[in-house]
Amino acid sequence: MTKGLEPIAIAANGLLDRRTFIKGGAAFAATLSGYTETQGATAQPLTDDSWSLIPGATTPPYEQRSRFEAKVTRTLTNPKGEARVQNARTPLHLSQGTVTPNGLHFVVAQSGAPDIDPAKHRLVIHGMVKRPLMFTLDALERYPKVSRMAFIECGGNSAPMFSPQPIQANLQTLHGMVSCSEWTGVLLSTLLAEAGVDPEAKWLIAEGADAPTLTRSVPLKKGLDDAMIALYQNGERLMPANGYPMRLFLPGWEGNMSIKWLRRIQVTDTPGMTFPESKTYTQLLPNGKAYQFYFVEEVKSFITQPSPGLTMNGPGTYEISGIAYSGEGCIKRVMVSADGGKTWAQAALQAPVQDKAFTRFRLPWRWDGSPAILQSRAYDDAGNVQPTRAEFVTERGELKAPLPPAAFPNQHFNGITSWAIDAKGEVKHVYA
Numbered sequence: 480m481t482k483g484l485e486p487i488a489i490a491a492n493g494l495l496d497r498r499t500f501i502k503g504g505a506a507f508a509a510t511l512s513g514y515t516e517t518q519g520a521t522a523q524p525l526t527d528d529s530w531s532l533i534p535g536a537t538t539p540p541y542e543q544r545s546r547f548e549a550k551v552t553r554t555l556t557n558p559k560g561e562a563r564v565q566n567a568r569t570p571l572h573l574s575q576g577t578v579t580p581n582g583l584h585f586v587v588a589q590s591g592a593p594d595i596d597p598a599k600h601r602l603v604i605h606g607m608v609k610r611p612l613m614f615t616l617d618a619l620e621r622y623p624k625v626s627r628m629a630f631i632e633c634g635g636n637s638a639p640m641f642s643p644q645p646i647q648a649n650l651q652t653l654h655g656m657v658s659c660s661e662w663t664g665v666l667l668s669t670l671l672a673e674a675g676v677d678p679e680a681k682w683l684i685a686e687g688a689d690a691p692t693l694t695r696s697v698p699l700k701k702g703l704d705d706a707m708i709a710l711y712q713n714g715e716r717l718m719p720a721n722g723y724p725m726r727l728f729l730p731g732w733e734g735n736m737s738i739k740w741l742r743r744i745q746v747t748d749t750p751g752m753t754f755p756e757s758k759t760y761t762q763l764l765p766n767g768k769a770y771q772f773y774f775v776e777e778v779k780s781f782i783t784q785p786s787p788g789l790t791m792n793g794p795g796t797y798e799i800s801g802i803a804y805s806g807e808g809c810i811k812r813v814m815v816s817a818d819g820g821k822t823w824a825q826a827a828l829q830a831p832v833q834d835k836a837f838t839r840f841r842l843p844w845r846w847d848g849s850p851a852i853l854q855s856r857a858y859d860d861a862g863n864v865q866p867t868r869a870e871f872v873t874e875r876g877e878l879k880a881p882l883p884p885a886a887f888p889n890q891h892f893n894g895i896t897s898w899a900i901d902a903k904g905e906v907k908h909v910y911a
């Protein structure tokens with residue numbers, strides 16, 4: 480390494496200053512080991528491979544990714560579509576940046592994706608309003624639209640973390656029920672203004688067109704704030720399983736309230752106390768109280784690279800990378816530890832850092848080949864700090880026995896995740 484460019488270690492076990500890549504530039508980058516072999520790319524003479532000698536494939540009307548990427552897929556809990564809930568989890572450990580491709584967006588569907596004819600679908604707004612309204616998709620299309628980046632997370636995401644012993648599974652299984660997209664649609668406030676909401680109204684009850692329908696109560700305040708009738712996902716129409724042709728989208732709130740295949744919003748003065756919100760989405764706390772109508776997905780982060788299944792390629796310099804998000808605002812800071820939380824280094828946040836959206840963090844790390852425990856801890860601009868797992872379970876509870884990763888009776892885990900690296904470079908899930 481060039482003299483004067485020696486990276487500065489700022490926390491134990493080799494965590495380097497987040498500006499190292501910028502300051503050290505090419506000289507530093509040349510020392511990177513990577514999780515796959517990157518060395519040996521020396522100036523050998525190029526030979527022509529077979530694909531360089533013939534014309535390439537014809538461009539199809541709708542592009543598919545490279546056949547070599549076919550293994551980057553969602554994992555399915557109900558691949559045969561039996562009569563129970565279907566979950567598909569996003570491969571966050573094989574993704575980069577902050578946007579989830581539509582084909583990899585996580586899904587929770589109580590009874591599969593209905594095959595809705597957009598020309599026949601209707602959205603009704605009724606109840607405590609001056610003018611009940613009915614919209615076709617074409618009618619909605621004529622309203623002013625907004626686009627925003629936002630994550631959506633199932634309240635049951637990360638439920639395996641309630642297990643008393645760390646479940647040995649990869650990031651996709653542990654935390655794969657969160658995704659982030661650019662959503663475009665009509666603000667619900669625009670439609671509610673047209674309907675004329677009764678001043679006594681306090682709640683909205685939203686219903687989907689799937690069978691059985693998922694019905695949830697939403698405080699009117701959220702409906703008048705940033706709630707959206709989403710029509711597009713990353714620039715194209717919603718995917719069938721994500722709510723085609725329209726869904727409610729409540730930025731930062733537990734996914735189950737963002738009703739897909741939305742067909743009805745009833746304006747009321749009391750919550751519906753519907754079956755799913757009385758049972759599934761109400762949790763008993765260690766203090767004996769029922770935890771109902773807790774909506775926000777709290778500040779959270781996890782390291783995506785390295786993570787279980789991504790083996791380290793010998794001692795050397797790596798980039799630790801992950802995602803952070805908060806349902807209460809923007810990510811302000813992410814700290815990373817390589818010694819199980821004793822010392823911390825501040826990670827670089829990749830711009831743009833957006834409200835209620837994924838924020839990518841990165842930090843250079845010089846791994847000397849000895850065991851290490853990696854953690855990340857996020858802070859948001861509303862003053863919230865991601866709790867340690869121990870802090871979290873003291874307040875919200877823990878399960879008595881380990882459950883299969885697919886079960887999620889407990890909700891809203893946002894504690895710190897720990898990855899142990901052993902001398903062989905294997906990554907394991909641990910509680911630290």
Ligand SMILES: Nc1nc2c(c(=O)[nH]1)N[C@H]1C(S)=C(S)[C@@H](COP(=O)(O)O)O[C@H]1N2
Pocket residue numbers: 584585586587588589590631632633634686687688689692693720721722733734735736737738739740
């Ligand atoms: N109509 C309807 N809306 C629904 C669901 C459903 O089964 N039916 N699942 C909910 C749950 S539990 C979650 S977490 C989110 C997931 O949204 P996604 O599948 O687009 O990721 O949709 C919610 N909206």
Ligand SMILES: [Mo]
Pocket residue numbers: 587632633634635734735
């Ligand atoms: Mo969910």
